Every structure is written in structure tokens, then in C-alpha cells.
Amino acid sequence: MRIFGRRTEVVPSPNIWYHADVYERENRAQDVDDVIWGYLGSVAPWNGADVVDVGCGAGFHLPRFAATAQSVVGVEPHPPLVRRARERVVGLPSVTVLRGTAQRLPLSDGSADVVHARTAYFFGPGCEAGLREADRVLRPGGALVIVDLDTRVAPYGDWMLADLPRYRPAEVDAFFAAEGFTCRRLVTRWSFPDRRTMEAILRIEFSPRVAARAVVEVLRLNRHRPGSLDLPVGYRVLVRRKPVDLLRPSESSVGRGTLAGS
Secondary structure (H helix, E strand, C coil), X not given: CEECCEECCCCCCHHHHHCHHHHHHHHHHCCCCCHHHHHHHHHCCCCCCEEEEECCCCCCCHHHHHCCCCEEEEEECCHHHHHHHHHHCCCCCCEEEEECECCECCCCCCCEEEEEXXXXXXXXXXXXXXXXXXXXXXXXXXXXXXXEECCCCCCHHHHHHHHCCCXXXXXXXXXXXXXXXXXXXXXXXXXXCCHHHHHHHHHHHCCHHHHHHXXXXXXXXXXXXXXXXXEEEEEEEEEEECCCCCEEECCCCCCCEEECCC
């Protein structure tokens, strides 16, 4: 991806790479009402499907897919996370975890029905190589699903932009639209079990200055709700299907093709 004007094969994710235990608690706090999962099930159902989770991290989402999928492959570049993901799926024979990158998926052509990536790699311009790889491993009609945070939804989006002044949401949206993705914006609820967990999570996601601001704002949002530490967080769910073949041989066997609806 193109980061700060240069290209690099793997961009470290400081939150999960260096704070995997806290990130595990963050995963449990996210989308507690299953808004994202409900939408994914409607646009890219995985029952009986072959699923690839790109940038699977410690494998948090793999068992969820495995409950009904035919097979699940998690792909992750960071060796310590590969080990954690493999430990998580011991006893799930339909799940495999492989070390690899989005740009070089260790999978054969046309081997997946759903390629899923959640807050991993596909952040906008610079991810074209990964888009091509997803198309390569998808079967015709298969879906690439990208779940990413939506900076347009306050307050979490405001905190992100405070730490990422060069990020341009409109340019990112335009990029994915030009690449043929549909976009659905969802607002989810994060729910923290206690203040200590909330502070730990925000501190691995933001700079010290912005994290301190975020802690104060979460407490303010919940000041009239004793015992609750909830936070609205917006996501963009981007979906693109691999086209089925538009041409098929005509019955006249004269080498011409006819258009087939898809």
C-alpha cells in the first residue's frame, strides 16, 4: 500500500500487533448488537460457502464464519498473530490459517465464494493489488466484502481524523465507487464492560492526546446512564461481486458469443 508517499508490502497495525490482548477485548466490545453481521448475512451469505478472511489477525471472526461455512481460510502476515489464530481454531477442522498478504494470497484461482476483510489493508488508493488478488481467488459471482470505519460518524470518526489529518474521506469513497463497490453505512454500538477496559482500548487506537479526549467524551456520553459505557461507531460496508462470464458459446457453434444476463 502507499503510506506517506512510499510503497510497502506489509503495514504494521500497532493496535493488534503490539497489544493483542487489549485488541481481543476491543473485538468483544465492538458491534454488540450484530448490526454488521446481520447486514453481511443479507448481502454475502456464507452458509455452505468457502470463505477467506484477509488480515484475520488473531482469528476473532473465524469461528463465526465456520459455524455455517463449508470452509474458512484466515490469511494474516504477522507471525505472532498467525500462531494465535491457529490456537483459536484448534478443533475446527473446516478452518485453516495461513501466513500471507492481501497482495499475495496463498490460495488458488477461483477457490472462494466470499472474501472478507475487516479494518485490514483495504483503506483506499494503494490497495489495487489486493483488489486484483481478491478477484483472482473469487469464483464468478463471489463477493469481496470490505468492512471499514466511517470517519463521517461522530465522535469516533472525529477522533480518527484528528490523528489522520491527511485522510480524505471523500477521496476514499470516490476510489471505491470507481472500483465498482456499493457502500452501505451502518452505525453500531460498542459497549465497554468497565472504564479500565474502555481507556485501554482507546489508548491503543489513538495518540495519547486524542485518547485522553476520547475518554472524556465517552464518559460525557454516558453521564445520564449509570453503569453504561456505550459508544456509537460508524462503519462502511463495501461490496463488489466478481462478474459471471458475460459471453458463452452460441448454439450455432460458429464462434460467436451471446450476451448472458447476470
